[in-house]
Amino acid sequence: MSKLQVKKLKFGKHNFQQVIQPQVLVAGFFDGVHLGHQSVIKTGVRLARTKNMPVSVLTFDRHPALVYSPQPPAYYQYLSPLQRKLELLDNLGVDRVYIAEFNPDFAHLRPQSFVEQFLIPLHLDTLVAGFDWTFGPKTQANMETLRQLAQGRFTVLKVPKLQFDQQKISSTHIRQFLKTHQIAAANLMLNYNYQNSGVVVHGFHRGRRLGFPTANLDIPLEQLIPAIGVYVTRVRVGQDWYPAMTSIGRNVTFNHGNNPLTVEANLLDFQGDLYGQTMKIEWLKYLRKEIKFANASELIQQMQQDQLQTQKYFQKV
Known part of the structure; x- marks a missing residue:
């Protein structure tokens, strides 16, 4: 039976209390939870186990593209809709998932405010994310600027790019494989069927x-x-x-x-x-x-x- 805890967060509602126990937080949208995502998540899980801390994932309730360029919900089709994503995260040993509502207010949140209002209350020991993770405009809120914004209050661990056959393992490539009958290649990048x-x-x-x-x-x-x-x-x-x-x-x-x-x-x-x-x-x-x-x-x-x-x-x- 799954012990995965799921908590929803909404900007401006202050609907979560300051977390008391320090934790390792893995951040990303993780559509598909493919091999590249698994590398990031497993890094967080291993680190949390060595520190005897829980490991959580911070993700969003919808793809940011639906907010930055408003489209009908069917415009973006997921490799792993939310319930499937939670199942895959549970299988990887994650203890808790925070699902942030990605609404227009959240989309226009300044990077410093994101750190102060969302990350700091979660009592991070370490934030783990992929090398290309961003939390706002890429020129303002990437993994390098996150270290500066953290101001030593938590550690930032960047996981390097994972490649397969000289290609970056990505949701985009998996989509292309599925749309061109390359099921075996898609399953290899996913590490599951x-x-x-x-x-x-x-x-x-x-x-x-x-x-x-x-x-x-x-x-x-x-x-x-x-x-x-x-x-x-x-x-x-x-x-x-x-x-x-x-x-x-x-x-x-x-x-x-x-x-x-x-x-x-x-x-x-x-x-x-x-x-x-x-x-x-x-x-x-x-x-x-x-x-x-x-x-x-x-x-x-x-x-x-x-x-x-x-x-x-x-x-x-």
Whole structure:
């Protein structure tokens, strides 16, 4: 059972008391909690353990881009929405997460005020962050200026850049991989299998009529899903994982105009009713692009091949 504590902070509301026990604080937005983020967080966890202190993470409730350049919430799609991020942070051994509301007042907070009003009350022993972390305009509030603003009241530890195949490990690169079918590369940078979650809803029931019943996942717009295509996946139902082949697409063989994008998972070894259940899906391997077939018979033949490739994938792992 998780022991992770979650506390929300709001600028100007003074809704948190001065922390008495000194702690190590790891700061960052951490979308995806990828290998680079994990390096920063694990540095903080190790330091806290050697000092016999709790380790906390300071993050935000939304991406700063949504405040600096106001857009509809669906404009920014997350690799790890808040609940998923908390799960990943918990797995890394974090004791507490502070979620600051990133509103316009917070966005325009002067760097010195951020230190005095947000950091000092948290009784930091050390603040740990990545080499490129900023908390305001980059020319005013980077890791170098933070040391000056701290005035010796806490230590600032900068974690260097982590690279993979001569590329900086970043959320931006992972997004590019997911949008170009490079699932293996994305999972390597994440150090885990990329995941979405959603509720199983009713579709057109074509898969059942074709002999390949599917779970149609309603994935919230805030979650980034991989590019259109057919994938090897595994799906969690309750506490159990099942091998599956999953299509992201617009059902182009049955074209009735501009079909909505769907995510449909065919679970290989499952019998039962999934409607209304929340499922997690992990993306493991890209199989092929979406194809418009001449008829249902051709589609069935291709799905049989997809199923065979999916079975072979799981036989090897």
